Amino acid sequence: MTVFVIRRLMQSILVLFAMSAIVFFGVYVVGDPVEILVSHEADEAERARVAAALGLDRPVWVQYFAFLENALGGDLGKSFVFGIPAIQLILQRMPATFELVIVSFVIAVGLGIPLGMYAGYRPNSAGAKTIMAGSILGFSLPTFWVGLMLIMIFAVEMQILPAGGRGPVGSFLGMQSSLFSWTGLGHLFLPALNLALFKLALVIRLARAGMRETLLLDYVKYARAKGLAMRRIVFVHVLKNIMIPIVTVLGLELGSQIAFSVVTETVFAWPGMGKLIIESIDKLDRPVIVAYLLVIVVIFVLINLVVDVLYSVLDPRVRLAARA
Amino acid sequence: MSAAHEAVFPAEAAPARAEANWRRVWREFAESRIALAALAGVILVVLAAVLAPLLAPQNPYDLRQLDILGNLLAPGAKSSAGYTHWLGTDDQGRDMLSGILYGLRISLGVGVASGVIALAAGMAIGLFAAYAGGRVDAFVMRIVDVQLSFPAVLVALILLAVLGRGAEKIVLALVIVQWAYYARTVRASALVELNKEYVAAARCLAFGPARILFRHVLPNCLPPLLVVGTIQTAHAIALEATLSYLGIGMPLTEPSLGRLIANGYQYMLSGKYWISVFPGVALLLAIASINLVGDQLRDILNPRLRR
Numbered sequence: 133m134t135v136f137v138i139r140r141l142m143q144s145i146l147v148l149f150a151m152s153a154i155v156f157f158g159v160y161v162v163g164d165p166v167e168i169l170v171s172h173e174a175d176e177a178e179r180a181r182v183a184a185a186l187g188l189d190r191p192v193w194v195q196y197f198a199f200l201e202n203a204l205g206g207d208l209g210k211s212f213v214f215g216i217p218a219i220q221l222i223l224q225r226m227p228a229t230f231e232l233v234i235v236s237f238v239i240a241v242g243l244g245i246p247l248g249m250y251a252g253y254r255p256n257s258a259g260a261k262t263i264m265a266g267s268i269l270g271f272s273l274p275t276f277w278v279g280l281m282l283i284m285i286f287a288v289e290m291q292i293l294p295a296g297g298r299g300p301v302g303s304f305l306g307m308q309s310s311l312f313s314w315t316g317l318g319h320l321f322l323p324a325l326n327l328a329l330f331k332l333a334l335v336i337r338l339a340r341a342g343m344r345e346t347l348l349l350d351y352v353k354y355a356r357a358k359g360l361a362m363r364r365i366v367f368v369h370v371l372k373n374i375m376i377p378i379v380t381v382l383g384l385e386l387g388s389q390i391a392f393s394v395v396t397e398t399v400f401a402w403p404g405m406g407k408l409i410i411e412s413i414d415k416l417d418r419p420v421i422v423a424y425l426l427v428i429v430v431i432f433v434l435i436n437l438v439v440d441v442l443y444s445v446l447d448p449r450v451r452l453a454a455r456a
Numbered sequence: 457m458s459a460a461h462e463a464v465f466p467a468e469a470a471p472a473r474a475e476a477n478w479r480r481v482w483r484e485f486a487e488s489r490i491a492l493a494a495l496a497g498v499i500l501v502v503l504a505a506v507l508a509p510l511l512a513p514q515n516p517y518d519l520r521q522l523d524i525l526g527n528l529l530a531p532g533a534k535s536s537a538g539y540t541h542w543l544g545t546d547d548q549g550r551d552m553l554s555g556i557l558y559g560l561r562i563s564l565g566v567g568v569a570s571g572v573i574a575l576a577a578g579m580a581i582g583l584f585a586a587y588a589g590g591r592v593d594a595f596v597m598r599i600v601d602v603q604l605s606f607p608a609v610l611v612a613l614i615l616l617a618v619l620g621r622g623a624e625k626i627v628l629a630l631v632i633v634q635w636a637y638y639a640r641t642v643r644a645s646a647l648v649e650l651n652k653e654y655v656a657a658a659r660c661l662a663f664g665p666a667r668i669l670f671r672h673v674l675p676n677c678l679p680p681l682l683v684v685g686t687i688q689t690a691h692a693i694a695l696e697a698t699l700s701y702l703g704i705g706m707p708l709t710e711p712s713l714g715r716l717i718a719n720g721y722q723y724m725l726s727g728k729y730w731i732s733v734f735p736g737v738a739l740l741l742a743i744a745s746i747n748l749v750g751d752q753l754r755d756i757l758n759p760r761l762r763r
Contacts, residue, residue: 388607
């Protein structure tokens with residue numbers, strides 16, 4: 133187990149290095165930030181001065197090594213636009229994104245597992261067909277369009293929920309979050325629902341597929357032959373086994389959820405990391421783009437690691453295979 | 457060699473079986489009325505996209521045909537020229553129906569082009585990895601794993617930030633995002649197929665790797681590839697729309713459905729819903745019907761669910 137975790141950690145660090153190089157060199161090619169930051173009337177000397185101040189006059193690879201050295205010390209460069217450290221900028225926006233992602237996850241899992249299990253248990257019932265049709269819609273509808281429709285229905289037509297923004301944050305035990313104020317919750321609801329829809333559809337499908345395939349297995353037949361109540365079989369034995377793929381996928385999706393929040397945050401003007409990256413791409417704010425990507429990669433790598441470990445806890449077969 | 461080949465693979469048996477298979481797939485496919493309706497939807501959308509220049513009452517790119525005074529007309533309103541805009545007009549007086557038909561053309565074109573290229577690339581890489589085995593296989597699959605562990609929207613976002621804007625760049629970004637799905641699917645089925653006796657027989661006949669892979673193994677890997685291909689194409693269309701909505705996809709001069717929807721956003725807040733809603737409905741129709749077809753195909757072709 134320890135060897136497994138260490139090996140995975142080493143791999144993760146390699147991925148991190150590869151990504152940092154790809155991203156850094158990739159972003160370097162994009163354009164010239166000096167063009168954007170300096171006014172059109174500026175002369176050559178002024179431009180050179182700005183380029184030197186930003187460290188842009190040095191060769192790419194020197195910049196990369198300087199960047200790498202600083203990155204290892206937690207310094208990912210200063211935002212060209214805001215003039216404050218990129219990492220600080222991202223960390224400031226992170227709570228808003230996490231809040232959104234967590235609430236959307238709760239919605240997806242809380243609704244998705246029961247609905248999916250029902251759809252798998254009675255695949256031919258009208259309820260199951262409705263649920264599955266709904267899940268296909270959840271997959272098909274592009275997130276941004278659903279977001280727009282939610283705004284149109286709840287904010288423009290019915291005028292019961294705000295169209296965007298984060299609203300006031302409440303304070304609880306020193307933590308600042310929209311979860312702790314009623315207006316904040318109102319602002320949070322639509323974006324979280326919007327972000328949850330895709331995952332909800334996914335969880336429903338996984339739970340349904342798992343249910344359908346697991347119910348046919350011998351151990352279920354055996355449990356029924358033994359006289360166990362269907363209720364117990366489904367909620368104890370089957371649920372445990374269908375949780376394996378769901379935990380894996382959900383764990384991996386946690387990262388993609390953070391990435392997907394780019395879209396939801398843009399639609400709802402939610403001041404999180406996703407909106408920041410779109411703005412940074414627009415303004416070619418290189419340090420912020422690179423820092424955002426590295427933060428995302430770190431999050432992904434950590435999530436993958438945790439999921440792998442969880443997986444081996446949930447499914448003893450994985451542990452045995454790893455030992456062999 | 458040809459005689460030995462005939463002995464191992466009787467010439468007429470194989471095509472007949474394949475035909476019966478396709479007939480069975482079609483029969484099972486037609487069992488679901490929803491799937492049939494979805495197929496009709498796909499055909500409708502494709503026809504609308506292909507025939508857009510013939511169907512559209514206006515060429516939305518031709519500025520001379522735009523009537524700036526007749527902008528933001530509600531659906532069904534008549535323009536000054538006496539023409540009825542069934543789906544209204546946008547902020548530049550562009551007929552929404554025409555805009556949608558042309559937008560659909562771009563969205564579908566980008567989606568299908570990237571799907572086909574990604575399929576070809578992924579298929580070749582997957583087959584190669586399965587055939588080579590060992591370290592090459594492990595290395596290729598490691599890249600696939602890493603690639604797939606990053607969400608498509610993020611990878612595409614970064615690529616477009618790096619590449620810049622334009623149709624060919626967005627296709628390239630979508631191909632890079634998608635090839636790994638195909639590679640993984642093909643490799644998984646190819647590994648199973650390569651262990652079968654007919655491959656051993658083909659090897660005994662001293663067929664080259666290319667012939668074994670493309671003539672004998674590949675046809676047997678097609679069913680799962682078909683399913684993945686259908687669903688990935690729908691994904692590609694949705695992803696392109698999302699990127700265009702975020703303002704980093706198709707340029708303004710070639711508005712895809714996503715860009716049309718983004719255009720209408722500001723007007724939506726003042727109650728002018730049609731500029732965003734109708735392109736969205738068209739997008740939804742395209743994506744949902746492709747997905748439903750793919751879904752039914754998966755149910756038919758998945759041996760684990762075979763009744």
